[in-house]
Amino acid sequence: MDLEIQGKTAVVTGASAGIGFAVAEELLANGTRVLIIARDEGRLADAANKLALTAAGRASDIVALAADVSKPQSAQLIVDRAIETFGGLDILVNNAGRAHAGGLLTSTDKDWEDMTGVKLTSMRRLCKAAIPHMQKRKWGRIVNMSSIGGIYPNPKLFVSHVLSGAINNLTKSLALEVAKDGILVNAIGIGAVATDNWANNMVPAVRRARADFADLSDDDVIARISAECTPVGRAGSAREIAAIAAFLSSNRNGFVTGDTIEASGGADRFM
Numbered sequence: 001m002d003l004e005i006q007g008k009t010a011v012v013t014g015a016s017a018g019i020g021f022a023v024a025e026e027l028l029a030n031g032t033r034v035l036i037i038a039r040d041e042g043r044l045a046d047a048a049n050k051l052a053l054t055a056a057g058r059a060s061d062i063v064a065l066a067a068d069v070s071k072p073q074s075a076q077l078i079v080d081r082a083i084e085t086f087g088g089l090d091i092l093v094n095n096a097g098r099a100h101a102g103g104l105l106t107s108t109d110k111d112w113e114d115m116t117g118v119k120l121t122s123m124r125r126l127c128k129a130a131i132p133h134m135q136k137r138k139w140g141r142i143v144n145m146s147s148i149g150g151i152y153p154n155p156k157l158f159v160s161h162v163l164s165g166a167i168n169n170l171t172k173s174l175a176l177e178v179a180k181d182g183i184l185v186n187a188i189g190i191g192a193v194a195t196d197n198w199a200n201n202m203v204p205a206v207r208r209a210r211a212d213f214a215d216l217s218d219d220d221v222i223a224r225i226s227a228e229c230t231p232v233g234r235a236g237s238a239r240e241i242a243a244i245a246a247f248l249s250s251n252r253n254g255f256v257t258g259d260t261i262e263a264s265g266g267a268d269r270f271m
């Protein structure tokens with residue numbers, strides 16, 4: 001399917017790895033120019049080099065900016081760079097983030113503040129900075145990465161899932177505010193997807209709860225817990241989420257807005 005986004009311009013946050021990298025790859029393959037964001041400069045440069053292969057012959061279509069989206073000044077810096085580099089901004093994919101495993105009683109004020117900064121406050125700021133540029137063109141697409149826990153909360157992931165609920169609410173509310181401007185805003189309620197985020201933030205908590213997994217490698221822990229919790233019997237891949245994000249970001253999507261698409265292999269929990 002031609003997504004009809006050739007020549008459009010996009011910002012993808014958290015694009016040096018995992019789902020964000022796959023989204024940038026998909027948008028580039030469809031002819032979009034992409035500014036990728038992450039904190040670690042080395043990993044970001046490696047990602048940009050790999051993505052340049054996807055954008056073969058269009059090296060200037062991939063640009064990288066090292067920034068921490070949780071910092072107050074980052075949103076304006078990122079949008080300004082997109083405008084300076086590409087002359088406009090059509091697509092924003094708010095993907096940067098991670099999971100925080102634990103319940104209310106085991107999470108600290110710092111956990112709450114850090115997670116809110118990276119997941120929710122950054123989205124609010126980036127949407128606010130990007131939308132005036134989309135309004136100028138009477139066209140825009142925003143995709144916010146949420147979690148299946150925003151719909152079916154799991155107390156083992158209290159902070160992440162409360163914030164996912166807030167992301168879904170932000171998405172719906174913003175979609176209604178800007179629908180008249182040709183801007184569509186959606187979220188993806190992601191289930192278990194095998195990425196570094198899972199290995200770093202979920203596997204240690206799974207291991208604490210499951211003595212029977214003691215002898216398994218991290219990859220095998222992810223495979224076993226995903227098979228147990230996911231009706232399709234496996235973890236999802238970053239490419240499967242990227243395909244949904246690319247459609248929602250495209251001109252082929254004209255009528256889906258304010259929605260949170262469940263992309264969890266049928267699961268209502270992943271731990």
Ligand SMILES: NC(=O)c1ccc[n+]([C@@H]2O[C@H](COP(=O)([O-])OP(=O)(O)OC[C@H]3O[C@@H](n4cnc5c(N)ncnc54)[C@H](OP(=O)(O)O)[C@@H]3O)[C@@H](O)[C@H]2O)c1
Nearest residue numbers: 014016017018019038039040068069096097190193195197
């Ligand atoms: N994988 C899952 O099962 C799953 C499930 C539900 C929701 N999600 C959500 O999907 C999104 C992508 O997750 P993933 O699994 O692809 O994670 P990942 O593989 O760990 O990649 C995360 C990306 O975000 C960047 N990042 C993290 N914090 C950042 C910050 N403060 N500022 C800028 N960039 C930042 C990372 O690079 P640096 O560290 O260099 O900054 C990296 O590029 C996240 O928002 C996550 O919460 C994932």
